[in-house]
Structure formats: C-alpha cells, structure tokens
Amino acid sequence: MNLAEELLQDRGFNGFSYADIAGQLGVKNAAIHYHFPSKEELGIAVIKRYRERFKLWVNNSRIKDLSYPEKLDWFFNIYSDFRVNNGKVCLVGALEVEFNSIPEGLRKEVEYLNRETLVWLEAILAEGREAGAFQFKGTPASKAAVIYSSVQGALQMARALGTKKFCEVVEQNKQDVLV
Amino acid sequence: MNLAEELLQDRGFNGFSYADIAGQLGVKNAAIHYHFPSKEELGIAVIKRYRERFKLWVNNSRIKDLSYPEKLDWFFNIYSDFRVNNGKVCLVGALEVEFNSIPEGLRKEVEYLNRETLVWLEAILAEGREAGAFQFKGTPASKAAVIYSSVQGALQMARALGTKKFCEVVEQNKQDVLV
DNA sequence: GTCTATAGGGGGATAGAC
C-alpha cells in the first residue's frame, strides 16, 4: 500500500501496474492479487487509509492545539512534503484528472477525501477569521476551495516549472489570508 | 487533432488511444499513424496548435482592447467553457499529472504553454494593479501562479464535487483581486 | 491516403502447484 500510494502520486492510477509493486517488493504479480484481488480494491484501500490518516491527524492534540496560522502552515506542509519527496502530486488531483477512466468505487473515495479536506479547511478559515487571525473576502467555503485547488494545481505546475513555483503559490496564499 | 485535444482533456495522454480517434472518425487505426507517426508527435501537434491559438487570441484587438477586469473574465471563461463542455480539464494540468510517464518532447511543450499563460496573466495583473483596477498583496507573478493553479485545480475538483465548486473558485479569485 | 494484417509489448486477472 505504501508503494501503491507513492506510484499513484507519481504516475496516476492508470500509470502504474501490479508488476511495478511486485518488482519493488521482490515478489510476483500474483502475490499482490492475493491481497488485493482487483486494482480498484487496491486503490480504494489506499485512499481509505489516507482518509483515516488525515482524520487522525486533525483530531490529534498536536495539531488541534496549534494557532490558526500554524494550522494553515501544517496544512501547506503536507503538500510541501509531497513536492520535496520526489515531486509527488496530491492523490485527489491525480485521480480527478483520470476521473472518467477509473472505477466507480474509486471515484466515490476521491469525492469523500476531497469533501473531508475542504470541510476541515473551511472550518479553520471560518474560526480563524472569527478570531482575528485571518482576513479575506467571500465565504470560508469558497476561500477553502481556492486554497485547496491552488495547492493541488501548484504541485502539478511544479513538475513543469520547478519547486520554486510551488513555494510561490503557498506564500501568496498565506499573504492572501493572514492579517 | 480536435478529437485528440478533447480526449486529452477528458482522459489524459495515457488514457486515450489511436483507436478512440479512428473509431470516432470512421477510419482505421493505421490512417492516423500516416498523419502522426507516433503518439508523441500527435500530442506535440495538439499543444503547439493550442499555444498558437492562445497567442492569436491575446494579440487580437477584441481582447487587447478590453478593460482589465474584462480581460480577467475572458481568461476565466476559457476554463468555464472547458467545464461546461463535457467537464474537460486543462491540458496543462492533465499532462502535468502524467508528467513522469509522457515523452520528453511533450513535457517541453507543456512547460512552454504553462510559461506563456503565466506571462500573459502576470502582465495583466501588473498593469491592472498599476491602473487601479486590481488590488492584491505580493507580486503579479505569484498572484498569477495562484490564479492559474487554482483554476486548473478547480476544473479537476469539479469532476468530484460538481460545477458549482468550480464557479465558487472563479468568483473567489475575482473577489480577491478586484478593487 | 486508407486499408488489412500483424508484430511485439504490457496490462489485469485467474488456476493450480507448492
């Protein structure tokens, strides 16, 4: 599942194969099929695990007790780590590009992960503005959508234009909301 | 080339085949290979044409003579049309997700298109702010990167969350720069 | 320019031995 997650973020769902995983593990193709009968099930397992991880993180006191700007920083750092770690993109963006050619079950998981991330981001933007830590026009929901979509887009853009471009987007997003 | 462009925006470079194009044209696989010997050449031709089209547009007086807010609107409308027209995503985003598994020549074209779009957007943001039509913190370059990456991300997000989410991102982006 | 035919590779998935 670790390898599947990395490959997914590196090449997309249709861009990696059972053989890629088996090869790196030093086992054969069929061994993976024993644990994940279909590729759809493998993909679903990876996203479910990711969703669970995100839920654990945001409910962890280490993150819950941060200030609002620090929470935003923590959020951006998830994606900075993706970028620094082999130029990965966000699972959500990768699967949405392939949305029309992936199994139905996978589409549902992508939708859930996307929604859950936006809900969290919207909440901290709303609370942070209420508390005077952030300032922005529009609703917390639409501001969350801009931030999340731009970070996803920026991870992709960085593949063509370099890491600096990604950092530019993060910094601009911060300036746009910090008081 | 029209079909290739649509398929590219629908399923990505690795998500469509010569057979898809041939089938819709009512010809055979090999006929396409006569005009575009390799898939890489087909992809390059599509992006080169797209770049040319963009260049013609922005140098056309119908767009050159618009006000700054109208120019920004025109820009957003390119992508709104993508969304409305069968939920397409931006060529650039689609190919960047697959960046690590597409031919080198295609990567170069994606880079050029990306740069050219950002250069134009940066210029109208800079001039528009100078002229008092826009207001934003940070540099025109980083603001352009946020807008462009968020629109790309929003086209993808809309596949999972619907067109409304895309419109939200566009509106929020406008609010963030219009005085 | 388009056709038929085919080469040659890779993919997901399964059966059955161990």
Place this chain on the structure above:
DNA sequence: GTCTATCCCCCTATAGAC
C-alpha cells in the same frame, strides 16, 4: 501466501496491398 503459467484484452507501431 507465494509461485509458475497462462488467458485475454488493449496498446503503439509497421509492412505491404490497393
């Protein structure tokens, strides 16, 4: 749980007839 072997499908690309 993993292996070998294999099925069947789709892909890009080419050769040669028309």
